[in-house]
Amino acid sequence: MTTGSSSPVDRPVIAQSWRRSQMSGLHPEDSPDVRPVSISARDHPLLRAANPVLDEVAHQLADSDTAILLVDSDARLVSRTFGGVRVERVMESVGAVSGVGFAEDAMGTTALGTPLEIRGGITINASEHFLDQFKAISCYGRPILHPVSRRLEGIICMSNLEQTVNPLFAPFVDRIAGDIEQRLLDNSRARQLAVVEAFQRVAPRRDVAVVAIGDDLLLTNALAADILASADFGTLRAVAADLDSRERSTTMTLSSGNAVDLLANPVPGSAGGALFRIRPSEFSRVVVPRKQPSSDPVAPVASHTGWTHAAITGEPGTGRTSAATDLMGARSARVIDAAGFLGTRSASDLGTALGADDAVVVENVHLLDPVGLNALRAAILAGAGPIVLTAPPIAELSSPVAALISLCPKRIDLAPLRRRSTEIPALAGQVLSRVAPQARLGAAAGEALLACDWPGNLTELTMVLRTAADEAGRRGDTTITVADLPSQYQTTARAHRLSGRDRAERAAIVDAMSACAGNKVHAAKMLGISRSTLYTRIRALGIDH
Numbered sequence: 001m002t003t004g005s006s007s008p009v010d011r012p013v014i015a016q017s018w019r020r021s022q023m024s025g026l027h028p029e030d031s032p033d034v035r036p037v038s039i040s041a042r043d044h045p046l047l048r049a050a051n052p053v054l055d056e057v058a059h060q061l062a063d064s065d066t067a068i069l070l071v072d073s074d075a076r077l078v079s080r081t082f083g084g085v086r087v088e089r090v091m092e093s094v095g096a097v098s099g100v101g102f103a104e105d106a107m108g109t110t111a112l113g114t115p116l117e118i119r120g121g122i123t124i125n126a127s128e129h130f131l132d133q134f135k136a137i138s139c140y141g142r143p144i145l146h147p148v149s150r151r152l153e154g155i156i157c158m159s160n161l162e163q164t165v166n167p168l169f170a171p172f173v174d175r176i177a178g179d180i181e182q183r184l185l186d187n188s189r190a191r192q193l194a195v196v197e198a199f200q201r202v203a204p205r206r207d208v209a210v211v212a213i214g215d216d217l218l219l220t221n222a223l224a225a226d227i228l229a230s231a232d233f234g235t236l237r238a239v240a241a242d243l244d245s246r247e248r249s250t251t252m253t254l255s256s257g258n259a260v261d262l263l264a265n266p267v268p269g270s271a272g273g274a275l276f277r278i279r280p281s282e283f284s285r286v287v288v289p290r291k292q293p294s295s296d297p298v299a300p301v302a303s304h305t306g307w308t309h310a311a312i313t314g315e316p317g318t319g320r321t322s323a324a325t326d327l328m329g330a331r332s333a334r335v336i337d338a339a340g341f342l343g344t345r346s347a348s349d350l351g352t353a354l355g356a357d358d359a360v361v362v363e364n365v366h367l368l369d370p371v372g373l374n375a376l377r378a379a380i381l382a383g384a385g386p387i388v389l390t391a392p393p394i395a396e397l398s399s400p401v402a403a404l405i406s407l408c409p410k411r412i413d414l415a416p417l418r419r420r421s422t423e424i425p426a427l428a429g430q431v432l433s434r435v436a437p438q439a440r441l442g443a444a445a446g447e448a449l450l451a452c453d454w455p456g457n458l459t460e461l462t463m464v465l466r467t468a469a470d471e472a473g474r475r476g477d478t479t480i481t482v483a484d485l486p487s488q489y490q491t492t493a494r495a496h497r498l499s500g501r502d503r504a505e506r507a508a509i510v511d512a513m514s515a516c517a518g519n520k521v522h523a524a525k526m527l528g529i530s531r532s533t534l535y536t537r538i539r540a541l542g543i544d545h
Helices: 012-023 045-061 085-093 114-118 169-202 222-227 230-241 320-328 346-356 370-381 399-405 421-435 443-450 457-474 500-515 520-527 531-540
Strands: 066-072 077-082 122-124 138-145 152-160 209-214 217-220 248-253 259-266 274-280 309-313 333-337 359-363 387-391 410-413
Touching (some): 012 114, 045 152, 045 169, 066 085, 077 085, 085 152, 114 122, 114 138, 138 169, 152 169, 169 209, 169 217, 217 222, 230 259, 230 274, 230 443, 248 421, 309 320, 320 333, 320 359, 320 387, 370 387, 370 399, 421 443, 421 457, 443 457, 500 531
Parallel strands (some): 309 387, 309 410, 333 359, 359 387
Antiparallel strands (some): 066 077, 066 152, 122 138, 138 152, 209 217, 248 259, 259 274
């Protein structure tokens, strides 16, 4: 197929884009199911910067068959400016509706999605589009970069209803992009000023640690600098992402192991900035690693007296064994694995084991057969003990095992690591003190860990940190950087700044993708959404795919 200037195979950048489109499961004859996502102009930094510029451009496009389209960093269409009714009608017929995602893996080769992949400007003539529905349009698009952070903020594109792009499009669009970038810089200064002013009102207090976080801005007073490590600031950014417009009070475990009371307030006019007041918690303590730590590190559980039996539930790797050992405290306890007591002799064998020691930890009780469960039930009812049971989460247990767990007057449910993001720096510090005492976690690496899902919980965290510490050691360094982490954990920082609702959505998509072996079509069906919506949310939520 040829165009007015060249065929796709004559331009490597177009040929490569076509290959990416094909690998995403697209076909030229496809008509993507477009479902727009609601966009709030008031809360959108790109639109706040772009709208005055585009309002001026609208007068220059009047009575022409040209259009200016703007997408954000996730390739969602956030603004449309049309020169006339005809071009507006054509654009809407091919899906150019506000909120629709134009990522390359959803819409193929376009001047809105392809610049996101190549991080540069591109001209796409009509027949160079991958999908047939776009072959009546030619366009030029280029990225909009933040002047300070150099972060990609969006893509600006100019289109016409011709077979080739007008040669004047490129300089015209470049000027528009430059004007928007200047306004982004001006707005960024205003947002940073709001954060600085909020910080200065509170910072002089010497009895409270004060931290202010804004876009590419971090301020601390002297007390905060003393008690916070670099990894703790990633946790604060995660808390800031959940603030919305509300004040939040919570307890946070620092990487040092100390607990602090945290009061977080959003900073008006800062677009996501937050001010934190931090005091030592009433229950603050320094975690001292045991001389002979168990294989699964976990923040110690205080030992108790006056109880006879307890059950500890949680996903594999959450530290059930460590929690059971801590619960026993100074008692001499025998740890036995229920998996070793199966078969016809399980009742007598298990009964003997339970009677051999004063205190017993019975791990993996869900693996016992009915005979073994009855033997353990009898021992508990007979008053033997103390006995501590470990098992998966209660919702995953069969009725007989859940009934056995219910006989324990004390129960500890260990949350999975993905629900304990504010504890990750402290847990990482505990792990490193055991597996690599000479190593420390760098701030950027700590933020990357916050963005991970941790299906293997603390066991997985231990593996990652041991590997990263070894890699840092090979470089002759003691500070773990993002590059030292295994490649699949070098996640962008976007995910850990998501709101609670977005993190839940992200987890659902990750689970569906895993269940469907990475097949996006099947995953979309499982989730009950269109494939294009799935592509949009994958990008928006920072999911590797």
